[in-house]
Amino acid sequence: KAGVTQTPRYLIKTRGQQVTLSCSPISGHRSVSWYQQTPGQGLQFLFEYFSETQRNKGNFPGRFSGRQFSNSRSEMNVSTLELGDSALYLCASSLGGTDGYTFGSGTRLTVV
């Protein structure tokens, strides 16, 4: 079966711009989580959506937002980009609860 698909794979943006990243979960998975991965901080939780509702949010500024659609696909948006937002953004999908989490290959965002 198809895995978790993230688009685009690579993105270069300028400071002050905004960006939207997309994540299509494994078919049947209703939970989508987003993480930011940087060499200094490791994997940091951004937020999680389940059945179109945000269930959990990490300690990131309000510039980071997300949503989930009725088909479970999710998007995250970062507004007013800063250089420090350069990172690998990963999403993970699961059935929910304590089931395993399958990660996508990520979107590498570079802010210049």
Next chain:
Amino acid sequence: GQNIDQPTEMTATEGAIVQINCTYQTSGFNGLFWYQQHAGEAPTFLSYNVLDGLEEKGRFSSFLSRSKGYSYLLLKELQMKDSASYLCAALPYNQGGKLIFGQGTELSVKP
């Protein structure tokens, strides 16, 4: 609070056994995950421990002791392709989807 600690780097020899430790301080969690991540790729699931004890899966085994706040990943018969980052992650109670990750252990397997 929640904190997960792992060694930053480890080196081992092809064919050998290596143990990657993970210690944690969390107020309560459902279980502990181990993921493998090759450079530039997605983390891939290795194991999930809920109960104390050893879970064996081929060349990889994972151990959990809740009373000691301790887990380890054991890799046997190391192969060059095992060179990767190994991530320990806890799933806190009532925090669906919110995995708390350690910084990861970069394992280098030498011939």
